[in-house]
Amino acid sequence: MLRRLSRYSGLVAALAIGLALSLAAIDVAEARRASGGFGSRGSRTFDTPSVTRTAPSDASPINRTMTQQNSAQPQRNAGQQQAQRPGLFGGFGRTLFGGLLLGGLFGMLLGGGFGGMMGFLGMLLQIALIVGLGMLLMRFLANRRQSSAYAAGGNMQREAYAGAGGNKPGFQIPSMGSGTAATARTTKPVTQDIQLSPADLDRFEALLSEIQSAYGREDYPTLRRLSTPEAMSYLAEELGDNATNGVRNTVSDVKLLQGDISEAWREGPVEYATLAMRYSSIDALVDRTTGKVVDGDAVNPSETVELWTFVRKSGGDWLLSAIQSA
Structure with missing residues (x-):
């Protein structure tokens, strides 16, 4: 047994080192x-700015902002996640099978293998048992979800009937997060393109120099005067x-x-004005x-x-509102 361990210790160590290096690269x-x-x-915080001759490639996304992202997209994503039910080896089943398979592989490296003395036949029997248990578990969970969905649909139909002509009054105050207020929140404000004057462009060039120089001097009052409170908070964070x-x-x-x-x-x-410089x-x-x-x-x-x-x-x-690298 000790000889087997020493034989595969180099391989196990190499696998561990490779895993550690991959995690470090991700970090x-x-x-x-x-x-x-x-x-x-503004409303274009999470949109990619148009490319220009100065910045012909897409700018980096804004990942530090106080602007709330449009809630319509997360709602669509949530609906898609509910519609996409995990398959046999998705979610818990995939985790269970993956753990057992990984344990079997390490068992093979260390001499035990799938099933020990049973060899390859024992491995097949174990895999068949795992698959069968996974199918039963997935079917049980699917039945529970289906029953919950039917119950929720029946409740919604009963509430709609009561609101139309049942015991509840026909006109009700919408609850928080529903009705026209929620629709207004998920709708982008109307924007209109504008033309900039040569004086605006001269001011942008001056702001570039003034803000960069103030940043190098750690001149907080000047940075506060030339930028929005949000942009100033991030500049102050970097200086800190x-x-x-x-x-x-x-x-x-x-x-x-x-x-x-x-x-x-x-x-x-x-x-608003976004410039590539x-x-x-x-x-x-x-x-x-x-x-x-x-x-x-x-x-x-x-x-x-x-x-x-x-x-x-x-x-x-004009005040500095955002900076993105190109």
Whole structure:
């Protein structure tokens, strides 16, 4: 037995190391996606901005926002999830079978195998038993779901009859989350495309430089004056993380190299403008104590392509509302 264990110990160790590396790769990928866009684009927050010459590929989605996503889509998804019933090896059945199969494989590696001394015939008998139990379990659960659905349908029919001419009054106050109020929440507000003036474009270029420079100086009052409260909260969060890590993000010599209007629209009294901007800047992370460069280049400029969204109310000033990487 000890010889068998030593024979397969290398294989088991390799499988364990491969699993650990795959989990680490997933964590790194999740971390990269979490650093995407932030802020709000009004009703278009979860829509992909139109591509431009400056940003010919899709922008990263906004994954940090206070905007509530349209509830119509989650409701459709919930209906689809109810309609798609798991099959024989779905849900609990798949987990049970997978666990037993994995246990059998490790048993084979360690010398026991499926069924021990019964060999291949024992393995087939065990698999047949597992399949039979899984089918019985799935049929039992399906019958329970079907009975619940019939009961719910009967209750709905009885309530509809009572509301039409039974004991309940014909007119009722809709409950929370139903009626016309819910329909209004799931409907996007009407938007209207607008034209931007050369003065607006000049202001966007100035805001790019002012906000980046204020970010590099950790100038909270200026950032608060030039951005919405939501965008400011995310900028302050990033600056706070830098301080916690003992670094500072220095940004200087910001120059707009190319810019395109992706979208410009109005929602009621509020106007939005999303622009793709390619700019150069001297951007580096430095140690807060020693001033040593931790990441980036503190001498040579680098180029960046991002999509910035600005917002203003009628007669007001443009404010930074969202930033997405391209």
